[in-house]
Amino acid sequence: MNLTSVPITYTSGEQIEVYRFSVPVTIGVPLLAIFFQAFVPRRLPFFSIFDFPLLVTIFFAMARRNPITGLLTGAAIGLVQDMLGPYPIGIYGIAKTVVGYGASSLGSKLDVENAGARLLVTLGFYLVHQAVFFTVARGMVNLNMNWSWSHDLLAGVANAMVGTVLYFALDRFKQRA
Amino acid sequence: METVLGRYRNLIVLVGVLFLQVLGLAVQVKRIGDAQNTRLIRVWAVDAVTPLERVFIRVQNGAADLWHNYFYLRGVRAENRELKQQIEKMRLEQVRLNEDAEQAHRLQSLLAFKEQYIAKTVAAQVIGSCASDLSRCVYIDKGSNDEIKPDMAVITVNGIVGKILKVYDSSSQVLMINDQSSGVGVLLEKSRLQGVLRGTGNGELMLERVMSDESVSPGENVVSSGGDQIFPKGLPAGTVTSVKPGREMFLSIKVKPAADLNRVEEVLVVTERQEREPAVEETGVRVRAADILAKRLPSVPDKPPSPAPVKAGTGSGTAAPNAAANPKAQSTSTAVAKTGASGKPAVAPIQSPSMPTDGFPVKTNAEASATPLADTTSASKPTPSASEPSPAMKAATPPANPAPANTTDEPH
Structure with missing residues (x-):
């Protein structure tokens, strides 16, 4: 069987593909996501419910399927996001490191190429991200935060839906390793 | 040994990266009280992002100006007429208010009151936020080049917005009043009760330190008290929306901010304040x-x-x-x-x-x-x-x- 004839989005569990991305995409897409996160909610406050840097972290981690690359990507994106805020650097960094590691580990074991799997994985990792973030922000930095299941579930579903669409758009930048 | 390292390599790297970040975070948390100590890494990040945001804002404003000032002029004539009438009414109102203000100043001067006046402001534009749902802060396009300094008050015509937290060359970070680390000395306009306005984790404003035996009603205006040495006294801060018994002996008072903090676009930074006794009259004659x-x-x-x-x-x-x-x-x-x-x-x-x-x-x-x-x-x-x-x-x-x-x- 010729591997090059297998469609990218229908990779089976036995034939899990590893992808790589060009340097401009590797740097540009996360920066664009962070910029989007900083810029758009000022004009459209509803958009603050979305976490575009997180979605990009999950996408890159799942596509590369390498835990080390995934956690480093998550750490880098999270730290840059932290740098723009007034609080100590590392809160988002730690949360996204965990998500990057988890998503890439999951991606190397399961087929996460179809829409349903992506929706569930994104919802799950959004909640993981929020849980780690909440723990660090409250436990270490002593920020006054309240956990709201309703808000986080709603935000998780919203992010999962947007993420699913976003992943298919970003699939175009994939290159077979 | 090599086998163990190879087998758990991913996990070891994860633990290592997390450890480094936790360590870094711990170091910062220890220094969190030092507001002046801005890290270079923050400066780099802000300098990298803000020019891009500034370009976007300019393009957006340019397009909006072009549309509103040259193309979309429907109803301008009628609006102009209405505004002129409004100006006439306001002039009459101003005369009356001036008279009252003069009288108030005379009385204050007799009691040797000192007032704080906003002597100088710098207009700035909001160019971005902190990219986090946790913190309520924005970036403005004015920095140390425009004489902006930390702890300066940031206001709009509607009310107070926040204070300058960090200053860079051509941009500044503004901590808004609904951030959970923010605190503003305020008083209730009618009852003159003093309190502290604080933000919550979800971006709401709560008035704290008002005793539960006091009477506070929804709809009452909240103004700055000047006690925090940041905001001049008397600036609108918000309106009381709900009052409930809180913990310990204090009321839990929710306040709606006077300025629309989610949509603030242009702000004024109070760069200079003057403390002086109010002028009595133009002639300088004091009336008892x-x-x-x-x-x-x-x-x-x-x-x-x-x-x-x-x-x-x-x-x-x-x-x-x-x-x-x-x-x-x-x-x-x-x-x-x-x-x-x-x-x-x-x-x-x-x-x-x-x-x-x-x-x-x-x-x-x-x-x-x-x-x-x-x-x-x-x-x-x-x-x-x-x-x-x-x-x-x-x-x-x-x-x-x-x-x-x-x-x-x-x-x-």
């Missing part, structure tokens, strides 16, 4: 509070001069004009006016010139000017208005004939 009070009190119309003037210092109300003209005599006459020469109350003898026919006791201008002012001036250091008569008083009190002088007030 007692004079103002006396003008407001009811009085009787002029009467023809009395053939038998009453001598000063006899316990009658006619002593006051002399007292106003002569500070020494004033203090003496005040003492007399208070107790009376024969130990009787001073109000009683004031009958012949100023008592109406129905016998209702009326305070005259001179009486009113003598009593309260003498109390203050004798107890504290003499002010110019106390040591010598003001021109207004001189004009109101003919020096030669003291008897009818205290009845010269125009009826109000």
Whole structure:
């Protein structure tokens, strides 16, 4: 069987593909996501419910399927996001490191190429991200935060839906390793 | 050993990266109180992002200006007409308010009140946020190049927005009042109760430190108290939306911010404040509070001069004009006016010139000017208005004939 004839989005569990991305995409897409996160909610406050840097972290981690690359990507994106805020650097960094590691580990074991799997994985990792973030922000930095299941579930579903669409758009930048 | 490292390589790297970040975070948390210590890494991040945001803002504003100023001019003529009418109404209102303000300033100056004035502001544009749902902060396009410094107040015409947290060359980070690490000294406009306005984790504003036995009603305005040394006193901060019993002995008061913090686009940074006593009048003449009070009190119309003037210092109300003209005599006459020469109350003898026919006791201008002012001036250091008569008083009190002088007030 010729591997090059297998469609990218229908990779089976036995034939899990590893992808790589060009340097401009590797740097540009996360920066664009962070910029989007900083810029758009000022004009459209509803958009603050979305976490575009997180979605990009999950996408890159799942596509590369390498835990080390995934956690480093998550750490880098999270730290840059932290740098723009007034609080100590590392809160988002730690949360996204965990998500990057988890998503890439999951991606190397399961087929996460179809829409349903992506929706569930994104919802799950959004909640993981929020849980780690909440723990660090409250436990270490002593920020006054309240956990709201309703808000986080709603935000998780919203992010999962947007993420699913976003992943298919970003699939175009994939290159077979 | 190699096998173990190879087998758990991913996990080891994860733990290592997390450990480094936790360590870094711990170091920062220890230094969180030092607001001036801005890390270079933050400066780099901000410098990398803000130019891009600035370009976007300019393009967006340019397009919007082009559309609104050159193409979309429908209804402008009618709007202009309405605005002109509105200006006329507001001018009339302004005249009235100016008069009230002048009076308030005069009274404040008599009490040696010092006010804080916003002397200089710098207009700035919001160019981005902190890319986090956790923190409520924004970036503005003015920095140390524009004399912006940390802890300067950031306001809009609607109310207070926040304070400058970090300053970079051409941009600054503004911590908004609804951030959970923010705190603003405020007071309730009607009840004058003081409290602290704090943000919550979900971006709401809560008024803290108001005792549960106080009465606070929804709809009451909250203004800055000036106690935090950041916001000048009297700026609108918000409106009370709900009041509930809180923890311990305090009320839980939710406040809606006066400025729309989610959509704020242009702000003013208060770069200079002045503390000075309020100007009294353009001429610089100080009018005594007692004079103002006396003008407001009811009085009787002029009467023809009395053939038998009453001598000063006899316990009658006619002593006051002399007292106003002569500070020494004033203090003496005040003492007399208070107790009376024969130990009787001073109000009683004031009958012949100023008592109406129905016998209702009326305070005259001179009486009113003598009593309260003498109390203050004798107890504290003499002010110019106390040591010598003001021109207004001189004009109101003919020096030669003291008897009818205290009845010269125009009826109000």
